[in-house]
Amino acid sequence: MTKNKFSLRRAVNNMNLVRFRFWFQIVAFALIVYGGYIGLDLGNKLPTFACVFNGEGTGGKCYVGELQHDLKHPLEGFIGFAGYAFLISLGMFAVWFWALNKGWCGFVCPLGTMQDWLTMAREKSRIRFSEYSWANRKKIKSIKYILLILLLLLPVMIANSVFGLPKLPNGLSMPFCDICPGRMMIPAFTGHFNQFYIDFSSKTDLVMTTLGMIITGLFLVGSFIKKRFFCYFCPMAALQYVFSKPALLKLYKDGDKCTRCGDCYRACDMDILEIADDVKTKNMVTEDCTLCLKCIAACPEEGCLEANFMGATIFESTKEGFVLRMAMDQHKESHAH
């Protein structure tokens, strides 16, 4: 037995994931939101909400913004060079994404991090989180795809007359950015509150900016009472999921070792039932997974869940790790009675 020997693998498996993630997210948040001030520029194909409206502060730019911009061109233009350029952009996005898979959501995304901070505040104030019923949970899954299709389609319909329909007004050129809470919340962290406005210049702008304000309000209230409230509807998550299969970071499950105790499901901020109940599928990176790895940390079965990078296990569930994380490794004698 390697019981009392130090090994890196054991130390990693025993880690306090909550603390590790907390600090990792702070560093990632700083790089994405303030990185620009130290000259960081990770380009404009990032698979995470690095907001273009964050001016000089941003350490890179969100691909969804770029994507909407790219699609607002006459379709003829895509035949030839511009088409290649578009595919190269999409490819760059995929390459960034493959490195971390959905880990971008659980560890990097500044909007995700903000929601986790609100969750912490709720937990500290001892208010119970709310949950969707299983039926509703299933229903809302499609919303993110609808948003994705809209954000892809609307810019195309500005520059082109699709199916003979009239072209859309220019106010819809960045339809998702208009309603994304990141546009308001992220610049606020660099002291820029100028995105909190309602634009009366045209009807479209009025509607979209008002929607944006409402959604930001919902974002703040929603994620206080529901863990990762916004992520359930995130079109970035939908776009990412299209590319998720070949990604390098994976969440694997060995169903034979699973007792279906449901600890992973309880820990899951996205209420993904399959993580506990599915004992057949190996790749557990489902559409709403944020790869936050909380399920692995909560799993008491040796090697049942693991984070795997290019075929190598980097973090896996162990009994010892579980007991340490739950602080059940010591005996405190009580003399209360």
Place this chain on the structure above:
Amino acid sequence: MHTEHTIESPHERQNRHKAMEAIHVINALKEDFKSPIKSMEYFYTLFERVYCNHEPLHEGKSKIGTMCIQIPSEIIYALDGVPIRLCNGFYTDDEIGGDLMPQKSCPLVKATVGLFASDNFSDKPDITFSPTTCDQKTKAGAIIESFGHTIIDVGFPRTKESEASRAYWRESVKGFAVELSKFQGKKLTRTNLENSIKKVGYAQSLYHKLTEFRKHQAVPILGVDMFLVTNAFFFDKIDDWIRAVENLVAELEQRSSEGVHVAGKASPRIVYTGSPPIFPNYKIPLIIEQSDAIIVADETCSSNRMFNDMVAVDEWNLYDMIDSISDKYLKACTCPIFTQNDDRIRRIIQLVRSYSGDGVIYQAFAGCQVYEMEQRSVLAAMEREGIPILYIESDYSPSQQGQLTTRVEAFVESLKNRKRMKK
């Protein structure tokens, strides 16, 4: 010379018979096997004190009776109660209960009812909570109540997959906590619940340490000893139990490093499943280990099922702790009362694999309908997996020793042959 003649009262007679049953098993555990374990002495003495000398362990404390394994001990400890699990293994009590229950009832339930009927406890429960698991346990509550005991039913669902059953059970657990809190005159708080979750979790982690040793080629502890250790958790003072198991872990560590093996080199490794062996009904486990096999793991509610899953809390606030406790007692449970039980089958297979089991022995108490009914599906699954299995029906009576021994020995021999052929 003057000798005083006294007539033995029914309680004295019951105690004498039970002491005889108990000491018979304790002596067998102590003397029938090679390389005894020093730290097991604590448990032998404990069972002798309680069952031979009828010695109370929890005088002056509020004793909370429980049935089955679904009444959360975490909540009982948090409210300063002592949980005492009343599932009973005595043939003497089985005979008393036999007059009160239908002919073909489960001996465990009969023995439990018998003990209540005789009202002859060394530690009498002040109140008893009974989860509505199998038909017999559920209906026994009312019979027991008719003897003047306080029994409170705790509604337990018979499916665990649905959202509704999860919500229902959470409500049941909350109801139980409120009821007990009133009874104890004490409030459940974040601090006392957190402490008791961690204490029970620590006790469970010690059990997990014990089981690790049984994965080795040289197994330093017998299955019957393990059953005794887990059985002690039914009624022992938790702090004493923890200390005794810490000592046991240390000794097994030592024995393991010395390569001590309590069985023979060729002894088949058995995974035990089915109706729970509860002291002193160690009939089948004893026959197995006296027939040169060794039990390396079990899937029973008096041992593994009781200890395997620990409460996992995400947010250490009262709301989440209670929910985690509820889920632990429902979701992870492999009790045969559930409509579907693939989890139990998968668990047995997993135990065979991770403990390098050579075969499975499945015991069902005659009259324990749910285990009897699940036998077919388990046998079919084992056949698919190529795992040899022996199904035995037995009860608490001391009568069928010879026949059972023959069957177990034959199975053990066939496993040995199989092992030899593989080599």
